Amino acid sequence: MTPVETRPGLADRVLGGWLGRIAGNMLGKPVEQGEVWTRERIDHYLRQAGALPLDDYLPEPPGGDGLPPLRPEWRQCVRGRIHGSCRDDDVDYAILGLDLLETHGFRFTTEQVGDLWLLRLPYRQTFTAERAAYRNLANGLRPPLTATYDNPYQDWIGALIRADIYGWTCPGDPRRAAALARRDAVLSHTGNGVYGAMFAAALISAAFTAPGVRGALDEALAVIPAGSRLARTVRRVVSLHDSRMTWEDTLTTLAEETAGLGWIHTVPNAAVLTAGLLYGDGDFTRTVALTVRGGLDTDSNGATAGSVAGVLTGAAAIPPQWTEPLEDTVRSAVFGFDGVRISELAERTLRLAESAP
Known part of the structure; x- marks a missing residue:
C-alpha cells in the first residue's frame, strides 16, 4: 500500500482512484443490463470465451448460442479494441463533481449542484433519478422537491455513483466525505x-x-x-464472508434477501459491491472481476470497486492490462471536458485535496 503522508504517495493513490473507476466501469459496461445479464449468464459468456478466471477486460463475444446481445458500446470496451475510455455517466459525474468543487469550493450548496447540471450536462445523458431531478430543475423546482416530485427512483444507485470525488478530496476523513456526498445526493435521492x-x-x-x-x-x-436497510445489508455480507461462505453462495443468499428491489436499486448493488471488495481482499484484478461477475448494475459497481481498490493499491500497483488501453484519455459528455487526460483530472483532484479547509 502506498503511503499517503507525502505528496507523491497521495498523488499515486488519487490517480489510482481515477484509473480504477474508469477501468472498472469499462469492464462492466458491455454487460450492463442486470435483468438480462445475470451472474450466471456473465459466467457462461466467460466460459465460452475461455476467460475464467477473469483477469482482463471482457473478451469479444464468443459467438455461442444462448447469449443475449451486449450493450451497443461493447466494441469500445472489450480487450484489444479499447483506445481511451468511452463516455459513461459513471465517469461523467466524477468529472462534474470535480468541476463543482473547483467552481464553488467545499461549501457548495445543493442548489449549485443543480445549476451546474443544467450548465454542463446534457439532459439526454442523464437517467432515472437524475433525469427526474433535471426535469424538475428545468421546470423551476428547487431541492428537496427536485428529489421527491414525480421521481420513482429515489432509492436507486445514481447518487452513489456521484460520490467518488468527495472521497478522493477528503482522504482519511470519511465523515467529511459523507457530508459532502449527502449535500450532492439530496438533489435527486x-x-x-x-x-x-x-x-x-x-x-x-x-x-x-x-x-x-x-x-x-x-x-x-x-x-x-x-x-437502514443499506447498513443491514452490508453488515449481512460482512457476516457471511466472516463465516467463510463462498462468494457465490454469499451472492445467492443476498439475492434472495433483496429480491424485488430491482437491478438498479442501491441496496442489492451495495451487496454485490461489498462482496467484491471483501472476497477481492485488496487485489485490484480480483476485486473488479468479482464485482462485475456479480451482475446487476455492472458498470457502476465495477467503477466503485475499482475506485476503492485503486486507492488501496495506488496507481503504480494496478496491473498494466487495465491502465494502458485507457491511453490516459477520457471521453465525456460534460461540456468542456471531452478528451481530457486522466492524469490531469487526478492532478486537479490532488490540488483540491491539498487545499481542503
Missing part, C-alpha cells in the same frame, strides 16, 4: 439512495488510511444509520 452516496464517499475516503478493505468498510458503515 432520498433514504437509502442518499445513504448509498454517503457510504461510497466514506468508503473511498477511508481507503486512503484504513489498514485494508474490512477497516474501510467499518468506517463507511459508521456514517450511515445503523438501522
Whole structure:
C-alpha cells in the first residue's frame, strides 16, 4: 500500500482512484443490463470465451448460442479494441463533481449542484433519478422537491455513483466525505439512495488510511444509520464472508434477501459491491472481476470497486492490462471536458485535496 503522508504517495493513490473507476466501469459496461445479464449468464459468456478466471477486460463475444446481445458500446470496451475510455455517466459525474468543487469550493450548496447540471450536462445523458431531478430543475423546482416530485427512483444507485470525488478530496476523513456526498445526493435521492452516496464517499475516503478493505468498510458503515436497510445489508455480507461462505453462495443468499428491489436499486448493488471488495481482499484484478461477475448494475459497481481498490493499491500497483488501453484519455459528455487526460483530472483532484479547509 502506498503511503499517503507525502505528496507523491497521495498523488499515486488519487490517480489510482481515477484509473480504477474508469477501468472498472469499462469492464462492466458491455454487460450492463442486470435483468438480462445475470451472474450466471456473465459466467457462461466467460466460459465460452475461455476467460475464467477473469483477469482482463471482457473478451469479444464468443459467438455461442444462448447469449443475449451486449450493450451497443461493447466494441469500445472489450480487450484489444479499447483506445481511451468511452463516455459513461459513471465517469461523467466524477468529472462534474470535480468541476463543482473547483467552481464553488467545499461549501457548495445543493442548489449549485443543480445549476451546474443544467450548465454542463446534457439532459439526454442523464437517467432515472437524475433525469427526474433535471426535469424538475428545468421546470423551476428547487431541492428537496427536485428529489421527491414525480421521481420513482429515489432509492436507486445514481447518487452513489456521484460520490467518488468527495472521497478522493477528503482522504482519511470519511465523515467529511459523507457530508459532502449527502449535500450532492439530496438533489435527486432520498433514504437509502442518499445513504448509498454517503457510504461510497466514506468508503473511498477511508481507503486512503484504513489498514485494508474490512477497516474501510467499518468506517463507511459508521456514517450511515445503523438501522437502514443499506447498513443491514452490508453488515449481512460482512457476516457471511466472516463465516467463510463462498462468494457465490454469499451472492445467492443476498439475492434472495433483496429480491424485488430491482437491478438498479442501491441496496442489492451495495451487496454485490461489498462482496467484491471483501472476497477481492485488496487485489485490484480480483476485486473488479468479482464485482462485475456479480451482475446487476455492472458498470457502476465495477467503477466503485475499482475506485476503492485503486486507492488501496495506488496507481503504480494496478496491473498494466487495465491502465494502458485507457491511453490516459477520457471521453465525456460534460461540456468542456471531452478528451481530457486522466492524469490531469487526478492532478486537479490532488490540488483540491491539498487545499481542503
